[in-house]
Amino acid sequence: MAYGSRLAATMTRRLGRECVYTPSARLALYLALRRWCRPGGRVLMSPVNDDVILFVVLAAGLRPVTAPVSPWDGNIDPAAVPESTWRSLDAVLTTNLYGIPDRVTELRRRCDQLGIPLIEDAAHAIGTHVAGQPVGTFGEAAAFSLSKHVAAMAGGFLAVEDARTRRELEILRDDLLTPARLRADLAVTLRPLARSTVKALHLVRPTWRAMRRLGLIERDADSFRMPLHAPRLSLAAHEAPSLSPYDPWIRVDLHDYRVRHGAFVRAQLNLRLNRLDADLAHRRAGVTLLAGTPWASPAVRDRAGGEGPLPLFRVPLLVDDRDALVERLVGHGVVSGYLYDPPLDDYAGAEFVDPAPDPEPARWFASHVLPVDPLLARRVTKALTKERTRPAEPGPALTARSTPRDSRTRPV
Numbered sequence: 001m002a003y004g005s006r007l008a009a010t011m012t013r014r015l016g017r018e019c020v021y022t023p024s025a026r027l028a029l030y031l032a033l034r035r036w037c038r039p040g041g042r043v044l045m046s047p048v049n050d051d052v053i054l055f056v057v058l059a060a061g062l063r064p065v066t067a068p069v070s071p072w073d074g075n076i077d078p079a080a081v082p083e084s085t086w087r088s089l090d091a092v093l094t095t096n097l098y099g100i101p102d103r104v105t106e107l108r109r110r111c112d113q114l115g116i117p118l119i120e121d122a123a124h125a126i127g128t129h130v131a132g133q134p135v136g137t138f139g140e141a142a143a144f145s146l147s148k149h150v151a152a153m154a155g156g157f158l159a160v161e162d163a164r165t166r167r168e169l170e171i172l173r174d175d176l177l178t179p180a181r182l183r184a185d186l187a188v189t190l191r192p193l194a195r196s197t198v199k200a201l202h203l204v205r206p207t208w209r210a211m212r213r214l215g216l217i218e219r220d221a222d223s224f225r226m227p228l229h230a231p232r233l234s235l236a237a238h239e240a241p242s243l244s245p246y247d248p249w250i251r252v253d254l255h256d257y258r259v260r261h262g263a264f265v266r267a268q269l270n271l272r273l274n275r276l277d278a279d280l281a282h283r284r285a286g287v288t289l290l291a292g293t294p295w296a297s298p299a300v301r302d303r304a305g306g307e308g309p310l311p312l313f314r315v316p317l318l319v320d321d322r323d324a325l326v327e328r329l330v331g332h333g334v335v336s337g338y339l340y341d342p343p344l345d346d347y348a349g350a351e352f353v354d355p356a357p358d359p360e361p362a363r364w365f366a367s368h369v370l371p372v373d374p375l376l377a378r379r380v381t382k383a384l385t386k387e388r389t390r391p392a393e394p395g396p397a398l399t400a401r402s403t404p405r406d407s408r409t410r411p412v
Helices: 005-015 025-036 051-059 083-088 104-114 163-176 182-200 204-213 230-239 244-250 263-273 276-291 298-307 322-330 344-348 360-368 374-386 396-401
Strands: 018-022 042-045 063-066 091-093 118-121 141-145 156-160 315-318 369-372
Touching: 005 018, 005 156, 005 263, 018 025, 018 163, 025 051, 025 118, 025 141, 025 156, 025 163, 042 051, 051 063, 051 230, 051 244, 051 344, 063 344, 083 104, 091 104, 104 118, 156 163, 230 244, 276 298, 276 315, 276 374, 298 315, 315 374, 322 360, 322 369, 322 374, 360 369, 360 396, 369 374
Parallel strands: 042 063, 042 091, 091 118, 118 141
Antiparallel strands: 018 156, 141 156, 315 369
């Protein structure tokens, strides 16, 4: 029996696609890139994305091409991608940022025209549908994350079209896995319990600040990105495609991202996966509340009004003076995560990525977005009101280039 087959079967029933279980979504994405992209290929992706994903793409021996995005949701704006860029691509990687789907039908159409694969990063969008079809079933492959849902903090899937491809990827996955370790299994088991305890005892503020003082947070204290270490990153490129030389970057925040989980961990993850639908139902109520606030992105307000799928993972609010606000929210027991600022082309530079032709929408969105867990909707709304938070307003030049209506995923 294949490793993680019970978990994979549960996810297969949800999606209607063959699934491969992996210890993390980042490993699942690496498998997809190695399977569908030749080394040296060019991959279109949003610059408003986790830096770990950038390093996964580089580890696969590929060149990231950062796309123009909508300033309302941070996802790729297909209409703004120059035709010369489309013709140079070897693949497209979606983000589905915070659970707002990419314009996946348009991206699928362009990929079909060009004869290139569409790979979906669905880590933020498990349980989300576009025109009745699950996110993760539009592309050749889709990476999912359990670590971001039902408080699992571990586990991932790669969804593919057929059983033969699944078996090929299981072999590649097994070659990349490192042996199970009792210490790693204990960490995976205890991590969600520790987080729940911290929240229940109202220890978010002292715990967060103590972790910073002790150096237990791997990203810079004054930045949302990890240190790039450009000279070392340049040297790693000589060994790509390979995970090992990029391990110092890819493992950040999840050191056991490719450690084989034991049976006990997998059984716990299966229990958590079975609670997913109940979790998503609770999240919908929080999204509705946040969508009615003055800080909600127009893309969220449109969706809450029946114009498309809701962002169930995090709700993007657009606020002034975001960085200072993030620090103040810690005092309210709220730690803001999943902030991808600056955009990847500003962060990594032209040595490692092709910059977007129009970087301003990504810069504006990345510097003003406050992603809010819908399960904390009431607490955060109360905190923002108490802090007298002002909604962010784009300048006229940015508004003229993109309207909120452009940001919606339209039904087909």
